[in-house]
Amino acid sequence: MKQLIKGLVLPAVLCLPACHHAPEAAPIAATPAALHAQSAEFKREILNPADGVYVAIGYGIANSILLVGDDGVIVVDTTETAESAREVLAAFRKITDKPVKAIVYTHSHPDHIGGAAVFAAGRDVPVYAQRELVANMQRTSIELQTAITRRSQRMYGMPLPADQVINVGIGPFVDMHADSTVDTLPPTRVFDEQLEDTVAGIHFRLVHAPGETGDQLFMWLPERHIVLSGDNFYRAFPNLYTIRGTSYRDPRAWADSIDKLRALHAEVLVPSHTRPLVGADRIEAALTDYRDAIRYVYDQTIRLINQGRTPDEIAATLRLPAHLASSPYLQTFYGNVPWSAREIYSGLLGWYDGDPASLQPLAPDDTARHMIALAGGIDALAKQITDAESRGEHQWVLQLSGYALRVVPDRDDVRKARIAALRALGAAESNPNARHWYQVSAGELAGEYKLPARVVKPTPAMLARMPLARFFDGMAVNLDPQASGDETLKVGFEFTDVPERYTYIVRQGASEVVPAITDDADIVVRVSAQTFKEMLAQLRNPALTIASDFTVVKGSKLGFVRFMRWFVPDAS
Template identity: 50%
Template structure:
C-alpha cells in the first residue's frame, strides 16, 4: 500500500498580483472538541515516586516504572521513532537499564514501537497469552481493510483543521517511512501473574474489555493501577468504526469492577491523563462502568420488546448524571454505535424487520428511488435541495443511490463530498469527523486511504511462517478457480518445514506437510518467502538470484500463485 497525501485546500482567498496573500479557511469545529486537545499536552508526568507517564507523543501513552536497579516500560507507542522520543524523555529522569516490557494489549499504538526499547530477546516481554495471535492477525489477515478504515477514522490523510485530534490522543503517528517493530511476547499471562522485576512487585491481571487480551497492571505497594484501554477520558469505544471483533460489554464492566475493588490511589490509563485520589478514582470508575452497563441493559430491554437497532438508538441515551460526566463525553465512542454493537453481539446482523431479510440489490433499489423522485436528475435535485436546507444526512443518503446510478458523475461526487464535509464540520466525535472528511476526499479527489509501511526483516523474523501461508486463502480469486483442483508445495530449507496449498473449486486450504501430488514445490528459506509475502521482494528477482527455486512445473506454480490477489 502507498501513502496518498492529498491536502486540498477547502477555501482559498486569492486574486490579483504576486503580492496577494493566500490564506486557508479552516473548517468549523465544535469548541468542545478543540478544547479536548488540552488533554494531550505533551510531556512526561510524574504520577508518584517511580511512576511516570509519557503523554502526547503519539496516540497512546507509554509508562515507565522505576525500580531498584532498572525500569519497566508498559506499552511502547505505535512506531519505533516515537518509542525513541519517549525513551529519550524517560532518560532525562533515569539511566537505569530496561528490565522488561509489558503490553497491556495488542493494539498497534501499544506494541509497534517496542524495538526502540529493546532488541529481540534482550528483555522479557509480558502480555496476555492471546496477544501474539491478535498482533499476527492484523499483520497478515485483515491488514488491507483495517488499514484503510483506520486511516479514515484517525484522519491520517487530513490537514490540521479538518483533523483536530484523535479523541484518545493527539494523532496516530504512523508515516510512510515509519518503522513498526513489535517484539513477540515471551512471558504470557492466563488470568493472573505476580512477578517482581527490578524490586517492584507487580500483578498482571487479565481484564477483557476494549480487547479480549487486555491486562491491567497493579502495583500493590504503591497502590498504582495501570488500566490499559479499559478507561480513558472519553466515552468508551464499545464499538470502533474501523472494525474489530465484538467487544463484550459485560466483560468490560466486570473488568472495571476488578479495578474498582483495588482501592487504588493512582490510576494511569494508556490514553489521556492519570487520575489521583482514591475517592476520585472510585467515582470515575463507577460512572464509567455504569455508563457501559446502562447502554448494555437498556439495549437488551428494547431488543426484548422487538425493537430494531434504529429504533433503540432513538430511545436510549445516557441519563444526565452520566451524560455530563467529563470522562464520558463522546470524543471516542458513541452511545448510538454501542447500541448497534450490543444488538449485533447478541442477535447478529438481522434486525428482525422482514423487509431487511433479503433486501433488493443496490442497483435495483437505486433505480426505484430515482423513479420515485421522477428520474435520476430529479433525484440529484432532491439531494441538492436537502443540502441547501441543512439536511446533510438525507443528502448523503440520497447520494448513495446516485453513486450507484451515476458512478462517474462529478456532480454526484461533489455533492456527496459537500454533504460529508457539512456533517464533519459539526461533529464533536473525532472518529466520525475524521471519517467524514476523509470520505469527502475519496469522493471528490480520488483519495485512496491506507498505506503500507514495510516491516523490517528483524520484525518479520519474529512472525511464524504459518501466518503468512494461512493468510493466503482469504486472498483467493475464487471465481478463477471454480474448476480447479491443484496443489502447490512450499519447502523451507532453513527450518525443515513444508506445507501444501490446496486449491479446490474456489476454496484454498493450507496444511503442514508436503503432499506427493503437488504440481510444483517452491523451495526457499523462510525469510525469503516472508519478504515476498510482505511486498519487500520481487519473486522473479528471488528466482533469478537463486534464493527461490521451483521444483516441478514452473508454469503451474506461477499459474497457482496468480490465483491470489496481491497482498499489498
C-alpha cells in the same frame, strides 16, 4: 499538527499530583469547540504522578509508561511505531539510564506494541502479556490487515492535512505514515487470569480484564496502591464499538473489569490514553460513572431489544441519563451511545434486525435503481438532492446521493452535493472518529486522497519472529476465486532456513494447507522463509523475488508464477 508537535522541545519532567486533586471544570457540551479543548489532555510531556512512575503523553495516540526500579526499569506499552518509540526512549533516558528489565503489553492494539524492540535494544527482555494477545495481534496484522488499515486511515484522519486534525479523541494523532516501521516482540511470559512477579524490585500483579479487547490486562502495584488500567478507562466515552471494525466487545465483561479496578481502591490510576488520576475518591467517582455508563447502555439496549425494537430504532432513541452524560470522562470524543447499541444488538443477535424485508434484500444496485424510479428518474432525484442541500439536510443528501451515484457514478452535480454534505457533517461533528471518516470520504470522492493498502512496514526482524504458518493464512484470505475457480493445484513449499514444509492446495477456489510436502504435489519450490515472508509483507517486489529467489524443484516456474498470481496480482 504532527510537524508542529514533533518540533517541540521536550520540557523538564513535570510532577503533577497536586494538579490531579483540583476540582473538575464543568464539562462542555460535545461540540467541535469542546474537541479543541480536549487537546489539552495530550500536551506532549513526561508526567510524574508518583515516585518512580513516568508517563510519556503526546508522542502518539497512546501513552508509554516507565516504572523505575532498583536496578532497572519496566516499560508498559511501547507506542505505535519504532520511530515514536525512539522519541519516547530518548525522553525516558533523560530520567534514568537503568536498563529495561521487562516490557508489559496491556493489550494487542498496534499503538501499544509497535515499538517494543526499540526498548529492548537487542537484548533478551521478557515481554508480559495475556495469553490471547498473540492470536488477536496476528489476526489483525495478517488476515484483516488490508481492511483495518483502510478503515483506520479514515477513522484517524491520517490522509488529512494537519490543520484539519484537531486530535483523535484519546491522543493527539496516530504517528503512522509511509516511512514508519513497526517492530513488535512476541510475548515470552503469558498468563490466563493472573500473574504475579517482581522485576527490578518492583512487585506487580497482572490481571486479565477483558474490555476494549479480550486480551486486556491491568497492572497493580499493591504496596503502592497504583494501577495501570490499559484501555479500559480513559477520558472519553468508551469505544464499546470502533468504526474501524472489531470483534464483539462484551460490555458486561468490560463493566466487570472496571469493578475489579474499583475494588482495588487505588490512589493513583495511570491509563494508557489520556492523563493519570491521583486521589482515591476521585478515582472511585470516575470509575463508578464509567462502569455505570457501560452497564446502562448494555441493559437498556437489551430492554429495548426485548420490546421488539430494531437496531436503528434503539440507536435513534437511547441516551445516557443526565448525570452520566455530564461526566468529563464520558464525553463522546471516542465512542458513542448509538454505535454501542448497534454493537450490542449485532453481537448478541447477529445481523438480522427482525424485519422480514431484511431476510432477502435486493442487491444495493437494484435498490438504487428502484429508488431512482420512485423519485421519477435521475434528474428528479438530483433535484431532491439539491433541494435537501439548500435546506442544510446533509444526512438526507448523503443517503439520497448514495442511490444516485450507484447507478450514475459520473453524475457531477450529485457527486459535488455529496462531497459538500460530507464536509458539512464533518465540520459539525465532535467525535473525531466520525469527523475524520466524513472528511476523508469527502477527499476520496473528490480525488484528493487514494488510501494505500499499507501505512507502516514491519521490520525484517519482526517478520523473522512471526510464525511461518500464519503467512499461509494470509495467502488464503487473498485467493482470487474467479481466477482459480476451475482448477485444482497443489504446490509444495520447502524452506532453506527452517525445517517447516507445507503444501498449499487450491481446490476450485477453496484453500487447504497441509504441514508437509504431499507426494502428489504438482509443483514444489524452494526458498528461504525470510524471503517468502518479506515478499508477502510487500518488503520485496513479488515478480523479481519469484524470478530470482525461488527454485523450482518439481513442475514449472511458469506454473508457479501463475499460481502466485491468484494471491498476488503483481507476481508477474
